[in-house]
Amino acid sequence: MVMKKIYSPKNFPLDEKTLREIIKKFPTPFHIYDEKKIKENFRQLKKTFSWAPNFREHFAVKATPNPHIVKILAEEGAGTDCSSLAELFLSEMAGVVGEKIILTSNDTPAEEFKKAIELGAIINLDDITHIDFLEKNAGFPKILSFRYNPADIMNEGNEIIGKPAEAKYGLTREQIFSAYEISKNRGVKRFGLHTMVASNELETKTFLYTAKIMFELAAEIKNRLGINFEFINLGGGFGIPYRPEEKPVNFQEIGEGIRELFNEIILPAGMEKIFIATESGRAMTGNAGWLVSTVLHEKNTYKNYIGLDSCMANLMRPALYGAYHHITILGKENFPHDKIYDVTGSLCENNDKFAIDRNLPKIEIGDILVIHDTGAHGHAMGFNYNGKLRSAELLLKENGEIKLIRRAETLDDYFSTLIK
Numbered sequence: 001m002v003m004k005k006i007y008s009p010k011n012f013p014l015d016e017k018t019l020r021e022i023i024k025k026f027p028t029p030f031h032i033y034d035e036k037k038i039k040e041n042f043r044q045l046k047k048t049f050s051w052a053p054n055f056r057e058h059f060a061v062k063a064t065p066n067p068h069i070v071k072i073l074a075e076e077g078a079g080t081d082c083s084s085l086a087e088l089f090l091s092e093m094a095g096v097v098g099e100k101i102i103l104t105s106n107d108t109p110a111e112e113f114k115k116a117i118e119l120g121a122i123i124n125l126d127d128i129t130h131i132d133f134l135e136k137n138a139g140f141p142k143i144l145s146f147r148y149n150p151a152d153i154m155n156e157g158n159e160i161i162g163k164p165a166e167a168k169y170g171l172t173r174e175q176i177f178s179a180y181e182i183s184k185n186r187g188v189k190r191f192g193l194h195t196m197v198a199s200n201e202l203e204t205k206t207f208l209y210t211a212k213i214m215f216e217l218a219a220e221i222k223n224r225l226g227i228n229f230e231f232i233n234l235g236g237g238f239g240i241p242y243r244p245e246e247k248p249v250n251f252q253e254i255g256e257g258i259r260e261l262f263n264e265i266i267l268p269a270g271m272e273k274i275f276i277a278t279e280s281g282r283a284m285t286g287n288a289g290w291l292v293s294t295v296l297h298e299k300n301t302y303k304n305y306i307g308l309d310s311c312m313a314n315l316m317r318p319a320l321y322g323a324y325h326h327i328t329i330l331g332k333e334n335f336p337h338d339k340i341y342d343v344t345g346s347l348c349e350n351n352d353k354f355a356i357d358r359n360l361p362k363i364e365i366g367d368i369l370v371i372h373d374t375g376a377h378g379h380a381m382g383f384n385y386n387g388k389l390r391s392a393e394l395l396l397k398e399n400g401e402i403k404l405i406r407r408a409e410t411l412d413d414y415f416s417t418l419i420k
Helices: 016-025 035-048 067-076 085-093 110-119 130-137 173-185 204-225 251-266 282-288 317-321 411-415
Strands: 030-034 056-060 079-082 101-104 122-125 143-148 190-195 231-233 275-278 289-300 304-308 327-329 339-344 353-360 368-372 392-396 402-406
Touching: 016 289, 016 368, 030 035, 030 282, 035 056, 035 067, 035 251, 035 282, 035 392, 056 067, 056 282, 067 079, 067 085, 067 402, 079 085, 085 101, 085 110, 101 110, 110 122, 110 130, 122 130, 122 190, 130 173, 143 173, 173 190, 173 204, 190 204, 204 231, 204 251, 282 289, 317 353, 327 353
Parallel strands: 030 392, 056 079, 056 275, 079 101, 101 122, 122 143, 143 190, 190 231, 231 275, 304 339
Antiparallel strands: 030 289, 289 304, 289 368, 327 368, 339 353, 392 402
């Protein structure tokens, strides 16, 4: 077997003895997050844009919708990116209010717009028809933005976010000019500009191309409509290396490249006061979380199956996208990977698999499996199909303390919404 070069080692912040003690108090399965790593990730992004005046990261709450996590990032200086009523409330719970919140509209009900207005949030509209809906049902916010879909000049996409032309998000180029003109004529004074065209991207060129598109668009809108944007939100999409052989995002290269474009396009257009914003989720918490699970069964038929006490209700990404998540066996991290398994859960669905034909050390019933990089879009995408209950979330604090930040669901929770 050809050995692949390791660029991104998969480490777990706790030793075997400590983890087993935690499991005695908090039974598996559970997700656990590393506070120190989350802060390091934010500081890395902030350093990337240290040259940009008033840079702001709006943490994508959907990635890890827990107020304890949101608060950690808020204390570092992050705002929030919200797309639902619950996420607006989560922001408020974590102490994030005002223009540190951006609500990106996505087929949005009136009550969500009203809550955003109440909090003083930026509202980012997804369609030109939402102008009338917003004005009628909530009124305009102090600062309004529109989401641009650059399908006219960008054809590529990936399995997560899709090709721009097939994505349900954003306005066309023609619509974006009309939307700003309409809003300006109706009395809106302050504006931002937004896009989101990448997800889990590792290549520098994608982010530079996005910045170039948005900077040129902002300059053209200013020239044609006389609008001075307060910010350009470049979206998120910064990926993490789920596979050990993948190279991580080169944030230094991205920062330098976007700075050059800023100087080349934004400054000559007289928009030197504009600030850059991002809305990262995965890059903040993805590699700072792990799903810890126990082996319940081993089945040998046409294939060798390892059955866990977790399932795709705890981590949907492998079933939804065919996504890879690295797996280590507690205490066997350095054992030879000389067995081939499908690692499964207990849902009545054949795609309920964390790994297919995965080379792993010999696994025995009772072994503890650590599934890496589940800190974003892991617990958040949980569901209750088959009556499965969502797991607990734990936080490894910087001082070594383990804090329960979401208890595991119970059957009482599951049945609580039924009408008796």
